[in-house]
Amino acid sequence: MxxxxxxxxxxxxxxxxxxxxxxxxxxxxxxxxxxxxxxxxxxxxRYLSPLPRRFTGAYASLEAATAAAARGGKLVGYNHGEVAPVSFEEMCRVAPWDYPILFWLARLTKQSGGLLDAGGHMGTKFRAFAGLLEVPKSFQWVIYELPEIAEAGRKRAARDGIAQLTFIDNLSRAPRLPVFLASGLMQYLDRPLSDLLLELPRLPPHLLLNKVAFRRDGRPVTTLERIGRAHVPYQMRNEASFVQDLESLGYEQVDRWSIPSLSHVIDTHPELGASESAGFYFRLIHNV
Missing domain, CATH: 1.20.5 (Single alpha-helices involved in coiled-coils or other helix-helix interfaces)
Known part of the structure; x- marks a missing residue:
């Protein structure tokens, strides 16, 4: 062979x-x-599709997104009475991403006399947490909100007989409270968080921040979220810059948790990829 x-x-x-x-x-x-x-x-x-869109457009800044919505003749921003009741009952229920906040609040409420709930809507977190937290009657739960939302919150709390809730729409009226809670605020806040904190009578010793939206590739983008008839600028930030902003005030990051279920893709710009959502506990270690 x-x-x-x-x-x-x-x-x-x-x-x-x-x-x-x-x-x-x-x-x-x-x-x-x-x-x-x-x-x-x-x-x-998707701009031409009759299907509803939650997120529309991708803009370099909050100002650009606001201008785009205004040019389209839409109801712009969150400061409208008709926006206040949208998804209210749903927001008053405890969600899986609330539990890290509850974990830290259970410890902090025992050693503090109150908190400032920035962007706290009409007291949704107070209502959601009422049956899970031992909050003494003397505990101050102060909500800072836009004027229209704050007014709607006052009326709702009075109707429901909840005397423990206080609403303000001006930070000059904020009391000196040790805990600062912001759950779902950062997407809509029109400035760095450090600017808001510096308007308070003193820097809060404890920051509890939840549902903060980031871009995975680090490049910030602002889109427009549809809430009822309104289109609200929704910011996806750079995480490193966000953390550095708070560290510059003397805060240290104690805890961070991811919220995969709140990752979002912009309907009209899917090529940008999904956002990332996270929560934090920061503690003030020194005043700058």
Whole structure:
């Protein structure tokens, strides 16, 4: 028998596998070249779709997003009485991402006399946590909100007979409270958090921040969220800058938790990828 370097069926199978791998890599590379353009096109077509969109547009700043909404003749921002009741009952229920806040609040309420609930809507977290926290009657729960939301909150609390809730729409009226709670505020806050904190009579020793939206690639973007008839600028921030902003005031990060279920893709700009949501506990270690 004539001897050769060819090993029959086994070598043929190996060669076939090699060819398949090469073809697969080429197809995969070709598909990757078209994946982003396809995503971009599918996203932009959502502008023409009759299907409702939660998030629309991608803008370099909050001001640009606000201007875009105004040009479209939409109801812009959160400061409208008709926006206040949207999803109120749902927000008054405890969600899975509330439990880290409850963990820290259970410890902090025992050693403090109250908290400032910034962006606390009409007292949704007070209502949600009432049955899970031992909050003494003397504990001050002060909510800082936009004027229209604060007024709606006062009326709702009076109707429900909740005397423990206080509403303010001006930080100059904020008492000196040790705990600062902001659950879902940062997406809508029109300035760095440090600016807001510096308007208080003193820096709160404890910050509990929840549902903070970030971009995974670090590049901030602002979109427009549909809430009822209103379109509200929604910011996805850079996490490193966010943390550094608070560290510059003398805060240290004690805890951080991820909230995967609150990751969002902008309907009209899916190529930007999903946002990331997180919560934090910061403690003041020194005043700058």
């Amino acid at each position: 004539l001897e050769t370097d060819f090993d029959g069926p086994s070598q043929s199978a190996a060669l076939l596998k090699k060819i398949k791998r090469s073809l697969f890599r080429r197809v995969e590379h070709a598909m990757s070249r078209f994946a982003r353009p396809v995503k971009v096109l599918s996203g932009r077509l």
